[in-house]
Amino acid sequence: MSLSPFKDLGVPEDMIRGLEELAITKPTEVQLKVIPFLLQNGGDLIAQAQTGTGKTAAFGLPLLSKMNPKHRDIQGLVLAPTRELAKQIGKQLFRFTKYTEKIFVEVLTGGDDMDRQIDNLRRPTHIVVATPGRLLDLIERDALTLEFVRYVVLDEADEMLSMGFKPQLLDILKLAAMRRSTWLFSATFPDAIQQLIKGCMSAQAHNIQIDQANVVNPDIDHRFALCKREDKTAFIASFLKRQRDARGLIFCRTKAGANELTQELLAMGIAADVIQGDLMQKERDKVMRAFKKQRVQFLVATDVAARGIDVEGLSFVIHHQLPDQLEYYTHRSGRTARAGKKGMSLALIHPKERPQLMQLERELGIRFREHRG
Structure with missing residues (x-):
C-alpha cells in the first residue's frame, strides 16, 4: 500500500504508482491546493501558476480521474499556447496512466501532418491536448466534435491571449457548451484574462493563488555576476567552456540579441544553437531534436520562443x-x-541593475549570491 502524500489528496492508487516511477513523490504548492478541489468539487477553477510549479499534474491527475474509459468520445480538452507545451502535457498524461485502465490522449498541434491526426482521431480518444488554431482546423474538417467534452483546461491562458488566440478560444468554448467546468491556469491576470473569465466562467469560480515565495523551486541556486554589456559574450563563453558535460539555456530579451550571441559562441567553437520566434516550425523542431539528443550542448533562447x-x-x-x-x-x-535535482540560475547584471535584483529577491522570496567562479 502506497504511503504517498498524493493518496491524502485523493489521487487513485494506480496513478500514484505511475507518479512514483517518475520520481514525483512530494506534491508542490499548486498540487496541494488544486488537486483536492478538482477531485472533490470539480467546478470552475482560476489558478495562478507558472511553468515549473507542477501544474500539469495539478490539473492532469484530476482530469484523468474524471474520464470514463468505456466511452469512446472526447470528454476532456486541454488548450496550450505552443506546440512544445502541448506535446509535453500529452507525454505527461500518458505517463500518469501507465497502470490505470487505458485512457487515450491525442495531441493536436500545427506543424504535424493533419491527415495523420484525422486518422488518429478515428480511434477512441478521451482527452485532446491541442493548440487553438489546429483544433479549429480539425473541427472545420469534421474530424472531431466537442459536444461530449465535460472538462476544459486553459493552460498558460495569458500566453494564449498575448499570442492573439482570444477569438479562437471564444469559438472553442462555445463549441464545448456542454462542459461541466473550465479550469484556467495563468501566470498573470491582465485585463484580457479578466474579461475572458467574466465572459466564459462561473461567477462562483474557485480562486487559487500561489504565494510568489512558493512559486520558485527551492533547489535553484540563484546567483549574479557584475558584467558590462560589452564583456558579456566573453564571460558566457568562459563559463560554458568550463561546464564539461553540463547543459543549459541562455536567455536573451530580443531575437536579434539571441541570434548575435549564438553566432559569437559558434565562432568560439562552442556547441550552441538558437530558438527564437522567427524560426519556421521545421527549423524549430530540428533545433529542439538536436538539443534533446545532446548534439547541441547549449541553447540560446528568447522568452516567448522558450515557452x-x-x-x-x-x-x-x-x-x-x-x-x-x-x-x-x-x-x-x-x-x-527539475525532478529533485539541483540547478543554478545566473544573472549577468550591470551595477546599476542591483535594485532590480533586490526587487526579485523581495517579491519572489529568494536570495542572490555573487558568482565568482
Whole structure:
C-alpha cells in the first residue's frame, strides 16, 4: 500500500504508482491546493501558476480521474499556447496512466501532418491536448466534435491571449457548451484574462493563488555576476567552456540579441544553437531534436520562443539580461533543477541593475549570491 502524500489528496492508487516511477513523490504548492478541489468539487477553477510549479499534474491527475474509459468520445480538452507545451502535457498524461485502465490522449498541434491526426482521431480518444488554431482546423474538417467534452483546461491562458488566440478560444468554448467546468491556469491576470473569465466562467469560480515565495523551486541556486554589456559574450563563453558535460539555456530579451550571441559562441567553437520566434516550425523542431539528443550542448533562447520547452537534466540557466517581467524570471529559472535535482540560475547584471535584483529577491522570496567562479 502506497504511503504517498498524493493518496491524502485523493489521487487513485494506480496513478500514484505511475507518479512514483517518475520520481514525483512530494506534491508542490499548486498540487496541494488544486488537486483536492478538482477531485472533490470539480467546478470552475482560476489558478495562478507558472511553468515549473507542477501544474500539469495539478490539473492532469484530476482530469484523468474524471474520464470514463468505456466511452469512446472526447470528454476532456486541454488548450496550450505552443506546440512544445502541448506535446509535453500529452507525454505527461500518458505517463500518469501507465497502470490505470487505458485512457487515450491525442495531441493536436500545427506543424504535424493533419491527415495523420484525422486518422488518429478515428480511434477512441478521451482527452485532446491541442493548440487553438489546429483544433479549429480539425473541427472545420469534421474530424472531431466537442459536444461530449465535460472538462476544459486553459493552460498558460495569458500566453494564449498575448499570442492573439482570444477569438479562437471564444469559438472553442462555445463549441464545448456542454462542459461541466473550465479550469484556467495563468501566470498573470491582465485585463484580457479578466474579461475572458467574466465572459466564459462561473461567477462562483474557485480562486487559487500561489504565494510568489512558493512559486520558485527551492533547489535553484540563484546567483549574479557584475558584467558590462560589452564583456558579456566573453564571460558566457568562459563559463560554458568550463561546464564539461553540463547543459543549459541562455536567455536573451530580443531575437536579434539571441541570434548575435549564438553566432559569437559558434565562432568560439562552442556547441550552441538558437530558438527564437522567427524560426519556421521545421527549423524549430530540428533545433529542439538536436538539443534533446545532446548534439547541441547549449541553447540560446528568447522568452516567448522558450515557452513549452521541457528538457531534462539542464544544470543551469543564464540571463544575458534580466527579464522585463517578474514572472519571466520564474519561467526562465524553472527550466533547471527539475525532478529533485539541483540547478543554478545566473544573472549577468550591470551595477546599476542591483535594485532590480533586490526587487526579485523581495517579491519572489529568494536570495542572490555573487558568482565568482
